[in-house]
Amino acid sequence: xxxxxxxTLEYEEMENPVLRNVSFTIDEKESVLLLGASxxxxxxLSRCLTGLYPRELDGSMEGEVRVAGKKVDGASxxxxxxxxxxxxxxxxxxxxxLTAEDEVAFGLENLGTAPELMEGKVDTALEExxxxxxxxxxxxxxxxxxxxxxxxxxxxxxxxxxxxxDEPTANLDPVATxxxxxxxxxxxxxxxxxxxxxxxxxxxxxxxxxxxxxxxREGQLFYDGPLREGIxxxxxxxxxxxxxxxxxxxxxxxEGAATPPLPLTARELAGRLPVLPEVRxxxxxxxxxxxxxxxxxxxxxxxxxxxxxxxxxxAVTGPNGSGKTTLCRVLAGIESPTSGRMLHSFPKKxxxxxxxxxxxxxxxxxxxxxxxxxVAYSGADEERVRHLLEWCGLWERxxxxxxxxxxxxxxxxxxxxxxxxxxDLLFLDEPTFGQDARSTRRVMDLLDEKHxxxxxxxxxxxxxxxxxxxxxxxxxxxxxxIGFDGRADELWKRDLDAFQLKRPLKVRLKEMQEGGVRVxx
Amino acid sequence: MYLNNVNPSVKALTILALVLILALLFDPVTPVLFTxxxxxxxxxxxxxxxxxxxxxxxxxxxxxxGMFWTTIAFADxxxxxxxxxxxxxxxxxEENVLVALSLSFRVMAFATLSLLFMFTTNMVExxxxxxxxxxxxxxxxxxxxxxxxxxxMLKTEFDQIRAAHRVRGVGTESKWKRSRRFAVPLLAGAxxxxxxxxxxxxxKGFTGSRERTFYRxxxxxxxxxxxxxxxxxxxxxxxxxxxxxGYFSWYQGQL
Numbered sequence: 001x002x003x004x005x006x007x008t009l010e011y012e013e014m015e016n017p018v019l020r021n022v023s024f025t026i027d028e029k030e031s032v033l034l035l036g037a038s039x040x041x042x043x044x045l046s047r048c049l050t051g052l053y054p055r056e057l058d059g060s061m062e063g064e065v066r067v068a069g070k071k072v073d074g075a076s077x078x079x080x081x082x083x084x085x086x087x088x089x090x091x092x093x094x095x096x097x098l099t100a101e102d103e104v105a106f107g108l109e110n111l112g113t114a115p116e117l118m119e120g121k122v123d124t125a126l127e128e129x130x131x132x133x134x135x136x137x138x139x140x141x142x143x144x145x146x147x148x149x150x151x152x153x154x155x156x157x158x159x160x161x162x163x164x165x166d167e168p169t170a171n172l173d174p175v176a177t178x179x180x181x182x183x184x185x186x187x188x189x190x191x192x193x194x195x196x197x198x199x200x201x202x203x204x205x206x207x208x209x210x211x212x213x214x215x216x217r218e219g220q221l222f223y224d225g226p227l228r229e230g231i232x233x234x235x236x237x238x239x240x241x242x243x244x245x246x247x248x249x250x251x252x253x254x255e256g257a258a259t260p261p262l263p264l265t266a267r268e269l270a271g272r273l274p275v276l277p278e279v280r281x282x283x284x285x286x287x288x289x290x291x292x293x294x295x296x297x298x299x300x301x302x303x304x305x306x307x308x309x310x311x312x313x314x315a316v317t318g319p320n321g322s323g324k325t326t327l328c329r330v331l332a333g334i335e336s337p338t339s340g341r342m343l344h345s346f347p348k349k350x351x352x353x354x355x356x357x358x359x360x361x362x363x364x365x366x367x368x369x370x371x372x373x374x375v376a377y378s379g380a381d382e383e384r385v386r387h388l389l390e391w392c393g394l395w396e397r398x399x400x401x402x403x404x405x406x407x408x409x410x411x412x413x414x415x416x417x418x419x420x421x422x423x424d425l426l427f428l429d430e431p432t433f434g435q436d437a438r439s440t441r442r443v444m445d446l447l448d449e450k451h452x453x454x455x456x457x458x459x460x461x462x463x464x465x466x467x468x469x470x471x472x473x474x475x476x477x478x479x480x481x482i483g484f485d486g487r488a489d490e491l492w493k494r495d496l497d498a499f500q501l502k503r504p505l506k507v508r509l510k511e512m513q514e515g516g517v518r519v520x521x
Numbered sequence: 522m523y524l525n526n527v528n529p530s531v532k533a534l535t536i537l538a539l540v541l542i543l544a545l546l547f548d549p550v551t552p553v554l555f556t557x558x559x560x561x562x563x564x565x566x567x568x569x570x571x572x573x574x575x576x577x578x579x580x581x582x583x584x585x586x587g588m589f590w591t592t593i594a595f596a597d598x599x600x601x602x603x604x605x606x607x608x609x610x611x612x613x614x615e616e617n618v619l620v621a622l623s624l625s626f627r628v629m630a631f632a633t634l635s636l637l638f639m640f641t642t643n644m645v646e647x648x649x650x651x652x653x654x655x656x657x658x659x660x661x662x663x664x665x666x667x668x669x670x671x672x673x674m675l676k677t678e679f680d681q682i683r684a685a686h687r688v689r690g691v692g693t694e695s696k697w698k699r700s701r702r703f704a705v706p707l708l709a710g711a712x713x714x715x716x717x718x719x720x721x722x723x724x725k726g727f728t729g730s731r732e733r734t735f736y737r738x739x740x741x742x743x744x745x746x747x748x749x750x751x752x753x754x755x756x757x758x759x760x761x762x763x764x765x766x767g768y769f770s771w772y773q774g775q776l
Contacts, residue, residue, distance in 0.1 A: 081726030105736030
């Protein structure tokens with residue numbers, strides 16, 4: 001279906017090629033997963049497959065790309081879209097119409113589908129992804145997961161034999177991710193589609209992958225074959241390549257049970273490991289750093305009573321739209337509560353010297369033209385700036401413009417700018433969002449280090465593995481109220497579906513082991 | 522029969538024509554009558570949230586009043602200084618008041634006509650109709666549509682950046698410097714978004730060519746002509762009325 005031969009691609013402004021001599025084929029009805037770190041050329045490859053490159057490329061491209069037997073190079077965009085459809089990463093920017101049905105119809109209109117057939121096709125496509133009841137809704141009123149399903153429906157309506165998914169779940173919470181993958185799994189059974197998934201995170205895709213391709217940071221393919229074999233062979237270096245190894249493998253390595261074949265599901269792992277020791281309890285300080293009494297904010301937050309103990313690491317979690325970000329913004333003093341009281345000991349004038357807030361999009365916070373100036377902005381001395389830049393691994397890049405950094409570097413820089421004053425309290429809005437495995441690890445290491453040295457941290461996250469590993473306490477939001485506030489191990493005992501959360505692997509394992517689940521050896 | 526169902530292109534052209542005719546006239550009575558008629562029609566035959574109408578109507582009223590006032594205050598010397606009217610204890614030449622009234626009521630007439638269109642027209646249908654009836658190139662029409670979706674996103678992004686900068690302790694510099702700091706992330710974000718949207722549209726087979734079919738087909742039906750006919754007839758009636766009672770006058774560059 002897809003046939004790529006010796007593809008080498010170079011951008012004009014970059015020294016090294018993004019893709020080097022990449023060759024692979026994908027057969028009809030196969031589901032192939034392409035793994036690679038962010039910046040390894042994954043998205044570039046997807047642009048080659050859809051024919052956007054070389055047409056729109058500033059640079060050079062060698063080699064040949066064929067889709068359904070036809071050369072992509074030179075074909076018109078209209079012609080290619082009959083063979084390949086693509087679902088992109090960002091749910092916000094892949095639509096151009098206002099309502100769901102219009103958006104699905106847009107592709108059909110481009111193909112010149114007869115008007116009298118269109119409604120039927122639109123309905124079928126929406127039905128397939130389960131969005132038929134929301135046919136007439138505006139796109140802005142849909143959740144992130146629904147938007148991605150809609151993007152898929154748009155492609156399904158056009159019936160291309162190949163569907164490319166470019167990190168389709170990177171912006172979704174865990175439950176929406178599982179939901180989306182389950183949908184694809186069903187479609188794969190029901191329809192004759194070829195799926196080509198581009199990802200840096202393997203975990204959600206284990207069940208639907210027939211074959212994996214692995215791309216290294218140099219833009220070369222280093223593995224092409226069955227999933228299990230690839231993991232067994234390359235598990236130790238995957239992390240270095242920015243590819244997230246499955247949680248089960250990670251845990252197996254940590255617990256010293258990492259002999260091939262490596263476990264890919266909790267069930268496989270449960271049989272291997274001895275019963276895990278009790279999860280360590282983390283203690284918080286006594287003194288309350290910040291406290292609220294019956295705080296309300298517009299119609300978003302209701303009667304919030306919360307205490308942040310000094311030196312705690314609080315994870316704020318819950319479904320999208322439950323008020324997590326608003327809660328943190330109110331606590332951080334960015335928004336003033338509509339009613340209620342905030343108790344704290346910070347002088348008002350020095351508030352933002354004591355409290356830091358790292359926004360979801362790090363670019364929003366950059367003010368200057370260089371990495372160095374960014375950290376030095378608030379008037380820190382040279383020694384301190386140097387120390388911070390070295391600490392977060394950006395010393396080499398001190399003269400670059402912040403906007404030219406990679407995703408992970410931008411994130412670390414924004415964390416560094418918030419620690420210049422040695423803030424006592426640091427808020428972070430999904431600091432690991434859209435980051436590959438390696439940069440997630442680096443950011444979390446930095447935060448953990450700060451936490452150990454006494455900084456109080458509040459972090460919004462959907463990632464329960466992070467919660468389990470780092471947080472001393474969890475606040476789970478639901479409909480603008482605090483649904484749970486306490487230690488993480490208490491939360492695992494609650495009904496997590498209500499918060500759209502998943503138990504972390506260790507907890508699931510423990511349940512399996514204790515529940516005496518029979519494990520096939 | 523609602524105004525919302527009138528074909529958007531017919532509606533737009535009608536309103537354009539009415540505005541042009543009104544611009545040729547220069548007496549205070551015709552635009553007043555026509556303004557009242559337009560508001561009446563809007564409320565009788567339009568489906569929209571009525572209280573918002575007032576919200577948009579108010580600024581135009583204030584603008585018209587300001588225009589009225591400045592025209593009197595900065596008027597040319599009158600030809601008949603003897604004929605005066607007392608306004609709020611002021612004695613002003615009658616001629617100037619008439620010019621000022623004509624001007625400000627003209628503004629009101631234009632405003633109410635625009636509001637009629639705005640409140641009873643669906644933006645998507647308007648663009649579709651422009652493509653289908655008036656041959657607007659799809660490249661332009663869908664570009665506008667995508668841009669329209671961007672506006673709320675830009676607003677949220679702007680608010681985000683403002684908050685983010687506040688946390689960084691911005692606030693002591695000059696306005697110009699501050700707005701520059703806003704511009705970079707805002708533009709960078711907008712360009713990236715636009716590029717992504719363009720990519721997504723292209724991957725769905727959009728080429729900008731006219732060879733496409735439409736999911737919603739907007740046609741000009743017989744009853745769509747009721748709107749231009751009715752509005753035109755009423756304006757004509759008001760004009761005949763003005764001629765009959767002798768206050769009709771063409772616009773001859775008065776101010």
